[in-house]
Amino acid sequence: MARAEDPAGRERILRAATELFYVNGVRAVGTADVIAAAGCGKNMLYRHFPGKAALAAAYLRGVRAERDKATATALAAHRAVGSAAVNAGAGAGGAGAGAGELVALVGEVAAWVSRADFRGCAFRNYLTEFPGADDEPAHVAQAYLRDTRRQVDDLVAGLGAPAVTADRIWLLIDALYAGTGTPPRVAVDWASELVG
């Protein structure tokens, strides 16, 4: 009898890898560590992932999916509030309609870095761990930074604010991810002053 394939196998490996990679760094974690944490055999890991680089890329893609979802949720929640205000008689909204979204964006990052299990930005961490890397995980990390930066640019452009505002918002986001002690709320308040 052929043993049924474990459908949760890939997921279990990826979850174990995510935890270990994020907490200890990708370089410090060996495939053996991932296998032990996932409680599976070696062949299973290599069946689902061609190698450690592919596993790291999958890890970063997973983090990105979470981050994109959280960001979208935060922006949608703000837009719902904005629509309610419009319905209450504020009219077309017009210029300034995107200001709250920018603050919500910064606020979402602040919420993320405030978590007790925050250990830095997974993408920036990877690029620091492998400076000058041109592999699959590096591309995922670079794409995330590029796309997020563009998201800020688009929101600022929609607001009709000068380009330097986008630079400043991005400075705040960079600073939040660096997270060397300043209370995240300070960045959110500053963003609010900037666009409010």
Place this chain on the structure above:
Amino acid sequence: MARAEDPAGRERILRAATELFYVNGVRAVGTADVIAAAGCGKNMLYRHFPGKAALAAAYLRGVRAERDKATATALAAHRAVGSAAVNAGAGAGGAGAGAGELVALVGEVAAWVSRADFRGCAFRNYLTEFPGADDEPAHVAQAYLRDTRRQVDDLVAGLGAPAVTADRIWLLIDALYAGTGTPPRVAVDWASELVG
């Protein structure tokens, strides 16, 4: 006949290690790489440094010495300008005298991150490469961040500005070191607006 001791030995090793560690990361560089770059034998490295951790600590202390010197020079240059202004008839200076120093501090960081060979903050890089490390290099890195943060606090306190100003200046410094694309000048201009 006894061969003459090489007085520049330690310095040569440390310079090679500094270049390699900073560009490629501490983890990615082996002691063999340092030895090859320094053009010396293995014994010499282990005579001057007990191990790789000690070498990494010496590397970070060297970077700190450079950074402290550059910072002191920038602040001194500003104070010289400030004194000239006082001599020109501005009186005691009083409140606001430290504003220019804060901008000079941020400006010095901006100059540093603008260099073509900038590869991030050596201290933050180390702490990212070795998350949770409690070794000698980690202590050097943590001490630098602590002391630099305190320097900002002291300047802001001397200025009589609220504590949140120190938080904001520190956010700008964190963002500069992160260096993910924003022109450094933006941070300096913002700092200038903040305290000016």
Place this chain on the structure above:
DNA sequence: GTCTATAGAAGGATAGAC
């Protein structure tokens, strides 16, 4: 799951050059 091939790193030891 275990066993093995291959590779790389840390660090100690030794041989030989000057």
Place this chain on the structure above:
DNA sequence: GTCTATCCTTCTATAGAC
């Protein structure tokens, strides 16, 4: 006696084979 160069041990990691 200090240098370079090499060898050696131990450990760890990736990856594949069974």
